[in-house]
Amino acid sequence: MSSDVARILGAAARGEFPPPDGSTTIVAQPNGRDAGVLSFTAHSVVFLDEDPDWIRAELAAASTDPLVASMTPRFHAALMARTGRYVNAVDLMTVAGALPGEPGIALREIEDKEHPRVARALKYREEVRVWAADGGVLIMGRGVAGRMEVAVEVDEGVRHRGLGRALATAARHLTPDAVVWAQNTPGNARSVRTFQAAGYRPVGAEALLVAGQDDGPELLSGLSRLPQPA
Template sequence: MNELGEILRGAATGAFPAVDGGWERIPMWRDGVEGVVAFTGHAFLAVGADASDADIDALGADGFGGASNPRLVSALAGRGWIDALDLVLVARGAGGEPALQPRSDLRNHPRAEHATSVRSEVRTFGYAAHDDHTLVTLSSGLAGLPEIGIETDPAHAHSGTEVVRRALTLVPEGEVVVAACAPGNARAVRAFLGAGFEPVASVQLWRPDRA
């Protein structure tokens, strides 16, 4: 758990960073992956030491949108891969009897492969029926917190909210868990909100190639 993890845990209780327009550097939580996490009026950047604070300031970083400006992100990523800008949502684990099964056969699902590229210790879960390809990933994700992602199988009648609620049983009761959703993916955002998640910040990740 790093500094950002504690900040996100605080946000889950309603305690947010100061709205001061500032930005600050935080340690990277996964080798090779950098990112910006922006709250209301304050931003945090996890960037390698080869990008100095002066470099980041010169790119216009601030807590009022500057740290998430596409020009800043593109400059820091260089020729590297850039992920979508996502909404960060938080909830708490439900614990109890797990309502989903481990599904190692879903490891090659595109969403599981994406999770593996930016998170650690990715595990895949789903329903018992092997013709049901509804997927839940549970990882050590943003700032080292448990992070879940979902994708429903359109051939089966599971609502997104139902799947998210089941996914929360995979996390110990009361433990803060995060999820990231593209704001334009309204269906996914509604599913997480319906299962009790609350939006607290935005995040954008990249794998830099500044050489």
């Protein structure tokens, strides 16, 4: 990962954040797919191949408070109208360090590229791998600026048994990188608690500008069917 966005995310994973000065940093998209807004404490990052003067004018019009302007519906609506993309959700960004050894849960990898879980994940991530467990699915792949991301799903009938936490923890053993990222919709409190119980810590928020049709919102916004941690 060599883009400005990758460097900003890498620093955040180490606990090094942009200055909390109420300003907004504007950088280029890391690739044609990834565009959006990152929000840290009192600092935002817009990664979008658009006129910086236009972006700053829209931020000023969105709110008189620079601390919240980048995450307002008005600013996101302006970005969508300008780019033809859409904002699926504002997500909580969380990150966790890699763990040694094998996962503490039995997993079987799904290698069929036509499998619905694999095919859908490939629309938004690269180097996708999917594992099945009894009652759940673990999905990993490279998303924004090449970061390794995890998503999990848990069947309705096996909730409240700690499976979501076990799958999220397994990703920390399986990641080839020093860290692994997860995105959680803040209103999905079960998902947030599950990933925090698995050692993922919040570092900020993000709103991605997604191109094309949305046929898997839960995959983009951080996994909607997670159990209460046991």
